[in-house]
Amino acid sequence: MKYKLKPEIRMADFILAVNRCEGSVTFETQDGDVLNLKSELCKYIFLAVSLEPKYLESCNISCSSQDAALLTDYIEVP
Amino acid sequence: MKFLQDTFLHTQKICSWSIMPDMQLVYSNCPEQEFFYNLFLVSRCSTAIQTHFAHDRLPLLVSDRTGFVWIAVCSATESESPSLIYMLGPIFTSEMTETHLRQLCRKMHLTSETTERLWQFVKEVPTISSSTAFSYAGMLHYCVTGCAVTSDEIELQIERIDRSEDVAWGDVSWHGSWVTEQRLFKSIMEGRLEDFGKVNTGNIGNMSGDDPLRQAKNEIIVFAVLCSRAAILGGVSVEGALSLSDYFIQMAEAADTVPEVMNIGGEMQKTYVQRVQKAKAHSNFSPLVRACVEYVDTHIFEKISLNAMAQEVGYNENYISRKFKGETGQSLFDYVNQQKIQMAKVILTDKKLSIAEISDRLAFSNPSYFSSVFKKQVGMSPAEYQQE
Secondary structure, three states: OEEEEOOOOOHHHHHHHHHOOOOOOEEEOOOOOEEEOOOHHHHHHHHHHOOOHHHHHOOEEEOOHHHHHHOOOOEEOO | OHHHHHHHHHHHOOOEEEEOOOOOEEEEOOOOHHHHHHHHHHOHHHHHHHHHHHHOOOOEEEEOOOOOEEEEEEOOOOOOOOOOEEEEEEEEOOOEOHHHHHHHHHHOOOOHHHHHHHHHHHOOOOEOOHHHHHHHHHHHHHHHHOOOOOHHHOEEEOOOOOOOOOOOEOOOOOOOOHHHHHHHHHHHHOOOOOOOOOOOOOOOOOOOOOOHHHHHHHHHHHHHHHHHHHHHHOOOOHHHHHHHHHHHHHHHHHOOOHHHHHHHHHHHHHHHHHHHHHHHHOOOOOHHHHHHHHHHHHOOOOOOOHHHHHHHHOOOHHHHHHHHHHHHOOOHHHHHHHHHHHHHHHHOOOOOOOHHHHHHHOOOOOHHHHHHHHHHHHOOOHHHHHHO
């Protein structure tokens, strides 16, 4: 499932919440880049990208619906 | 403190941070504060620092898998709860080149635009040598607490890495290692432990392209060759010195991070110096007896058999037993037990280890035999000794 990030969240808290997810959680950009948010280097790239809110709007978070339930403070769950 | 923090920033490009024990930010002079504070929070370094200062007050150098290093000191004394943690960082102890970062990102099939976003921050991170990082940790600790520390007291924390996300590295083209090598060689040959800030062999030259971990391992191999030759000239047997270098090279090969390799290098330097000191103390013994002593040192954590020792030193069992007792007045069997108990006394200072674990580590046949040998030599049981 794909989700949008909520605006003005604390990115470090979001990453720490991702660490508690069981399955894979990825960040997907409009250019086709896929960052596995459980990998250290990808987390750092995500933090760099997330400093550009406009760019962030076009990106998605992909994870299972069970994991999405753990991330409701940070992602828009329909 | 402000003066020191500004000096680090404006002369070395090293940022300063003050954080609460719960990792809340109090102060930073980092121009890219938001990014690097978040990076610190999500990296293992924040957890490592929090855990370290929960029970320790000595400075800490901690690295993550990517190679970002943080220097942390605590303002509280042993009896006080930690109130504020002062940090310098991030720094690299091996330069992160744009080429290397791009290679890592290519492995993950990322576009150059995405890689560029990270590189904009990474390129601002300064690279300093590990020995300088230790000096800065000492300076910061002194400034905060008024107490001096040696680099041996500064803890270097290792994070095991996934090799697909290797650490950083730079183009070192200047071979500045000659003077350091000469100092190191002389200190080992004379059995003096000099403070090289853990291990610093100087800029040894690029031996491994874009792989910093391979470079660190190659440096350790060079370092092992130097140490072993210096130790042989210092009186250690050829076999003993070379076995030791094999042992440390294998340990370094199994390591997963640059700091871990550095720690192994420091341990190797210390061990060689101790061996030379021992060889000098035993200089009145014959080369054969000295070789036996070294064999025991090298295999102290193994079950030592007279047969294996005889094979290694090249004489038969009866001859080496007679010769050893004749020169030292002590049987080889008693000597082995005595050395194992000496080592046990050192290990027993770690209160977390059980007697059974220590007995096992020193290859005694069972804990009760270990306890009886210990009691006979020390006059108290291992458990009583550990409580002291």
